[in-house]
Amino acid sequence: MGGSGGTGADKRPNEPLGSWFVRSGWSKGELARQVNRRARQMGAHHISTDTSRVRRWLDGEQPREPIPRILSELFSERFGCVVGIEDLGLRSAHQSPSVSGVDLPWAGPQTVSLISEFSRSDLMLARRGFLGTSLALAAGPALIEPMQRWLVPVSPGQASAAQQAAQERSRRSNRLSAPELDLLESTTVMFRQWDAQCGGGLRRKAVVGQLHEVTDLLQEPQSEEVSKRLFKVAAELAELAGWMSYDIGLQPTAQKYFVLALHASKEAGDRPLGSYILSSMSRQMIHLDRPDDALELIHLAQYGSRESATPRTQAMLYAMEARAYASMGQPSKVKRAVRMAEDTFGDATPGDPEPDWIRFFSEAELNAENAHSYRDLAYVAGRSPTYASLANPVMQRAVELFSRDKEHQRSYALNLIGMATVHLLQKEPEQCAVLAQQAIPLAKKVRSERVNTRLRKTVDTAARNFESVAEVIQLSDELAQQLPETGVEAV
Numbered sequence: 292m293g294g295s296g297g298t299g300a301d302k303r304p305n306e307p308l309g310s311w312f313v314r315s316g317w318s319k320g321e322l323a324r325q326v327n328r329r330a331r332q333m334g335a336h337h338i339s340t341d342t343s344r345v346r347r348w349l350d351g352e353q354p355r356e357p358i359p360r361i362l363s364e365l366f367s368e369r370f371g372c373v374v375g376i377e378d379l380g381l382r383s384a385h386q387s388p389s390v391s392g393v394d395l396p397w398a399g400p401q402t403v404s405l406i407s408e409f410s411r412s413d414l415m416l417a418r419r420g421f422l423g424t425s426l427a428l429a430a431g432p433a434l435i436e437p438m439q440r441w442l443v444p445v446s447p448g449q450a451s452a453a454q455q456a457a458q459e460r461s462r463r464s465n466r467l468s469a470p471e472l473d474l475l476e477s478t479t480v481m482f483r484q485w486d487a488q489c490g491g492g493l494r495r496k497a498v499v500g501q502l503h504e505v506t507d508l509l510q511e512p513q514s515e516e517v518s519k520r521l522f523k524v525a526a527e528l529a530e531l532a533g534w535m536s537y538d539i540g541l542q543p544t545a546q547k548y549f550v551l552a553l554h555a556s557k558e559a560g561d562r563p564l565g566s567y568i569l570s571s572m573s574r575q576m577i578h579l580d581r582p583d584d585a586l587e588l589i590h591l592a593q594y595g596s597r598e599s600a601t602p603r604t605q606a607m608l609y610a611m612e613a614r615a616y617a618s619m620g621q622p623s624k625v626k627r628a629v630r631m632a633e634d635t636f637g638d639a640t641p642g643d644p645e646p647d648w649i650r651f652f653s654e655a656e657l658n659a660e661n662a663h664s665y666r667d668l669a670y671v672a673g674r675s676p677t678y679a680s681l682a683n684p685v686m687q688r689a690v691e692l693f694s695r696d697k698e699h700q701r702s703y704a705l706n707l708i709g710m711a712t713v714h715l716l717q718k719e720p721e722q723c724a725v726l727a728q729q730a731i732p733l734a735k736k737v738r739s740e741r742v743n744t745r746l747r748k749t750v751d752t753a754a755r756n757f758e759s760v761a762e763v764i765q766l767s768d769e770l771a772q773q774l775p776e777t778g779v780e781a782v
Contacts, residue, residue, distance in 0.1 A: 302351035307380035308362075309349050315369050319345040322365075329361045353382055360427055364543065367428065372580035376427060393429045393550045394437040399522075402554040406525060407506035409547060410499050410532070428543050428579070435587045438572075441553055441565055442595050466513060472520055475505065479527050480647045486535055487651065487699045490737035495535040502528040519559050526555035527648060530568045537575050538701075540740040545575060563604050566596035567648055570611050578741075582618035589615060601645055606636035607652040610660035617667035622678070625668055629661045651699065655692035659706050662686035666709060669716050679716035686710045690726075704733035704742045711749050715756070723753050724762035731773050743774060 312322065319342040326345075330338035338358065348354055354362075359381040366374040376382070395405060478501060485494045505525045513521065533548030549572045556565040569592035576585035589612045596604065613628035636657050665682035669675045690710050693703035711726035727750055734742045750770050753763045 305349055305351050305380040307378060311366050311370075311374060311379060312349065315366065317369075318342075319349075325365055326358060326361050329365065330357070363427055367542065367579075368540070371578075375430070393434055393546070395550065395554060397440055397443070397554060397557060399518075399558045402522075402551070402558055403506050403509045403525075406529060406551045406555065407503060407510070409551060410503040410506065413499050413532075413544065414496065414503065428546055430576070430579070430581050430584055434546075434584060435591075438550075438553065438569070438588065438591060441557055441569075441591070467508065467517055467521075472517065475524050476520070479524055479531070482528070482531055483647065483651075484698060486531060486538075487701060488697075488737075490538055490701050490739035490742065493738045495532065495539070498528055498532045498535060502532055522555050522559035523561055523564065526552045526559055526561065526564055526568065528552075529555055530564075530571060530648070534571055537571075537578070538739050538741050540744075542575065542579065546572070549575070562596045563600040564646065564648065566592035566600055566604065566608060569595075570608060573611050573615065577614055577618055580618070582615045585618070586612065586615040601643065601649065602635050602638035602640075603645060603652055604649050606632045606639065606657065607649065607660075609635060610652075610657060610664070613664040614660060614667065617664040618671065620668070620671035622668055622672075625664050629664060632657060632661060651702075653692070653696070653699075655689050655696060655699070655706075656702065658685050658689035658692065659702065659709070662689055662706075662713075663709055666713055666716070669713075674716055676717065679713055682713050683717070686713050700733055701737045701739050701742060704730050704737060704739075705745065707733070708742070708745045708749055711753075715749065715753055720753055720757035720760045721762045723749070724760070724766040727753070727766055728769070731770060734774055746770065746774070747776070 323340040323342055323345050326340045327338060359376045362379055363374055363376045482494060482498050502525060505521060505528060509521050529548045529552035533545045533552060536548060537545035549568055552568045553565055556568055569588045573585040573588040576588065589608055593608050609628050609632035613625050613632060616624040616628060662682045662685035665678050669678035669682060672678060686709055689706045693699060693706050707726050707730040711723045714723040727746065730746055734746050750767055754767045757763045
């Protein structure tokens with residue numbers, strides 16, 4: 292079976308699909324093989340596509356689910372941006388909000404139920420980010436408008452009814468003890484440290500499993516105070532599951548976890564945590580070449596946490612605002628946001644109480660973000676030497692600081708690669724090769740598809756532009772030997 296439907300004499304060629312297909316450089320047979328491989332990974336063993344079936348799709352035949360979603364993810368990965376089902380001229384079957392989509396009800400019991408269902412599906416069925424009949428990435432208004440409801444306050448009537456119900460339940464419950472809650476919170480901190488040291492691939496399932504356990508606790512009677520602390524733990528774990536999924540290339544899965552994390556943070560009444568989750572969503576949109584969406588998410592985060600976020604959190608949001616503006620090619624706004632990030636970071640007093648999730652935003656990370664903003668501006672401005680020269684000293688400072696940081700090994704690798712790209716922009720291939728060489732053992736150590744992809748892309752660019760430079764030739768050979776290309780593992 293090929294998994295297609297929709298016959299008829301009035302079919303017209305599917306021009307959008309044809310356009311993406313031609314630009315991909317794939318043959319019909321190659322696309323058919325990729326579709327079959329993805330289908331097997333998600334358990335859809337009835338799918339068996341061949342070149343004639345691909346030709347019929349191009350001629351206008353509408354394939355049945357899950358093929359539209361498989362094609363959407365394949366083309367999204369190929370082009371590094373969101374390629375929706377509709378962008379391919381295809382139709383998707385309706386799915387329940389629990390399986391796909393980001394426009395979910397903002398209510399505690401539904402949030403718990405959705406996180407429980409999604410984490411269970413992930414643990415049981417995940418294969419390269421496919422859950423059930425798979426997920427699709429949301430972008431544009433379909434993403435931004437539901438997220439804006441994060442700001443809408445719960446009506447007093449709803450709040451008092453929820454409080455009364457919680458109080459009634461707690462009178463009948465065996466509540467979690469304070470030490471048990473403390474242990475849950477410290478376990479979340481430990482998972483975050485593991486991610487920084489080892490990348491997203493090594494402990495993702497453990498985080499998802501812990502998240503599922505927390506939803507079980509939330510479905511039991513708890514006091515209002517305990518419930519809020521549990522929702523906060525759930526929000527942090529869901530954000531981390533999303534971040535780890537993003538790090539290993541499972542983009543739709545990552546986005547769904549981020550959305551669920553934002554819902555949980557609202558139930559916890561923690562606006563700064565919500566702003567941090569929105570910043571993770573923003574970073575993903577930059578990665579997927581959607582800077583307009585990234586900027587909207589950051590502005591939402593800044594507005595929502597303006598009265599409650601610490602200076603360190605505000606500085607992180609300004610730095611992400613600069614990244615979005617850089618991808619949009621707006622230098623004056625980049626420089627303003629970079630300056631605001633630096634000034635606000637200067638207001639952070641050592642020793643002030645801070646949530647653990649913002650601890651990563653150190654002086655090293657501040658320099659790293661700002662350097663990448665200048666570097667990205669250089670790319671957008673046609674490899675501008677002016678912006679590359681602005682990036683150079685800031686990136687060097689980031690590399691220097693991360694070299695002393697034994698916890699944030701992935702960040703060290705990413706900034707070594709970032710420094711290598713700056714040298715490429717400045718037409719210094721030998722220095723580029725030195726930095727990329729240093730990143731190879733770190734890339735082997737951290738399970739991060741982001742690190743591997745950026746390293747390969749940088750080395751490929753160096754080899755293409757400076758193919759006769761001995762150091763670049765040696766680097767290409769070593770990378771191929773030390774970090775051979777493989778697919779993302781199911782984790």
